Amino acid sequence: MGSAGTANGTITAREAGLVACRRCGQVHQSDAQFCKRCDGRLESRDTQSLQKVWAWLIAGIIAFIPANVYPMLRTATLVEQSESTIVGGVVDLLHYGSYGIAIIVFVASIMIPVGKFMAIAYLAISVQTKSATHQHERHIAYEAVEFIGRWSMIDVFVVAILSALVQLNTIATINPGIAAVSFALSVIFTMLSAQSFDARLIWDADRTTNAR
Amino acid sequence: MNPAPQNLDDLVACPQCDTLHQAHALPEGTRAYCQRCGYVLMTSQPAAMAQVLSLALTAFVMLLAAVSFPFLSLDAGGLQNATSVIDAVLAFNDGLAIPLAVAVAFFILVIPLMRLAALIYAIGPLVRDEPPRNGARKAFALAERLRPWSMAEIFIVGVTVALVKVAGLAAVTIGPAFWAFSGVVLITVLKDQLICRYSIWEALEQPTER
Incomplete structure (x- = not known):
């Protein structure tokens, strides 16, 4: 471990009557409005955090529905024309025998988005109920959501590359379906939801001095 | 107290x-x-600042190379189609999908380039022990803010998935831009490992030139 030790036990900036800058870590007296080091806005806690989290999360879940119902790819070959959804694409990959890639696509496009919806909802509910248990686990869940969330974009990029690459006039062409747009929107909304979450709220529950 | x-x-x-x-x-x-x-x-990490700057400069040049060289090309039944990164962005060019083309362009090209340019602008003078430039703090804050939206590495994994999907149907040739783009990804990971945000903020706190 490094050598940044606490003065006496752990105490938050808020308890010490101070406000910290989230960008650069500089600590100020609690009446400061802007950070003197990086000019960032100072807020001891983001009081509207949960509202924003829920709003973006619901938008993300709504956008996820058409993303799964409508086709992601429209493939046209000499003999046939077909459309495939996200799940359909995974099934096709399994038919070709590329199990590894099928797993990557399934995890990135189905499991991660659904897992993220549940994780963010759980974090928001636990903060609302002022739960003081599993703080470390919840913090890890928050970091995981922040880190992994972006990777859902894989499927959108795959569609972009396939559509650009497979343009062989009559033999075969691949074009993006409308689900690509709603899927991208769903990922963006969920990322915004995770970013709106103020992780400091997780740690406030066991602090009586923080009662508003 | x-x-x-x-x-x-x-x-x-x-x-x-x-x-x-x-x-x-x-x-x-x-x-x-x-x-x-x-x-x-x-x-x-002493000297990390100079390393971060040189990695950022390298990544910037390679990203420009990744845009200009051919990325992938496909051969099937005598027909050929070469694709650049720009073509991948323009794949979403019909009707409702146009905003997605803009978003993809930002995620894989514009935002990575902006982040690198902002970082080079902000820490360039610090490496030479000069006072920070005007607006250096804003530039570094921007680079930090854009971090989750820079998705070059995700794009590369997406390319791999796409290659496996078409490998059975046609012969795919990998162009120099693919390697340049992969290089950018590796360098970016290395740079983000080395960077110490706290010391950069501390260094940027010095009074600016004017």
Whole structure:
């Protein structure tokens, strides 16, 4: 471990009557409005955090529905024309025998988005109920959501590359379906939801001095 | 018991859980973690700033190469189709999907380039021991803010998935831009490992040129 030790036990900036800058870590007296080091806005806690989290999360879940119902790819070959959804694409990959890639696509496009919806909802509910248990686990869940969330974009990029690459006039062409747009929107909304979450709220529950 | 204002500069608060720590000079090659939540507060690597700058410059040049050279090309039944990164962006060019083309362009090209340019602008003078440029703090803040939206590495994994999907149908040739783009990804990972945000902010705190 490094050598940044606490003065006496752990105490938050808020308890010490101070406000910290989230960008650069500089600590100020609690009446400061802007950070003197990086000019960032100072807020001891983001009081509207949960509202924003829920709003973006619901938008993300709504956008996820058409993303799964409508086709992601429209493939046209000499003999046939077909459309495939996200799940359909995974099934096709399994038919070709590329199990590894099928797993990557399934995890990135189905499991991660659904897992993220549940994780963010759980974090928001636990903060609302002022739960003081599993703080470390919840913090890890928050970091995981922040880190992994972006990777859902894989499927959108795959569609972009396939559509650009497979343009062989009559033999075969691949074009993006409308689900690509709603899927991208769903990922963006969920990322915004995770970013709106103020992780400091997780740690406030066991602090009586923080009662508003 | 509020600490006196002049001591506030010695304190560091964890951005994730608000826990206060006292800042010390770190021994070489070590990292300081938050005592409560484990977030990395600072890293100590002398010369890291120069390394970060050189990596950022390299990544910037390679990203420009990745845009200009051919990326992938496809051969099937005598027909050929070469694709650049720009073509991949323009794949979403019909009707409702146009905003997605813009978004993809931002995620894989514009935002990575903006981040690198902002970082080079902000820490360039610091490496030469000169005072920070005007607006250097804004530039570094922008680079930090855009971090989750820079998706070059995800694009590369997407390319791999797409290659496997078409490999059975046609012969795919990988162009120089693919390697340039992969290089950018590796360098970006390395750069983000080396960077110590705390010391950069501290260095940027010095008065600017004018």
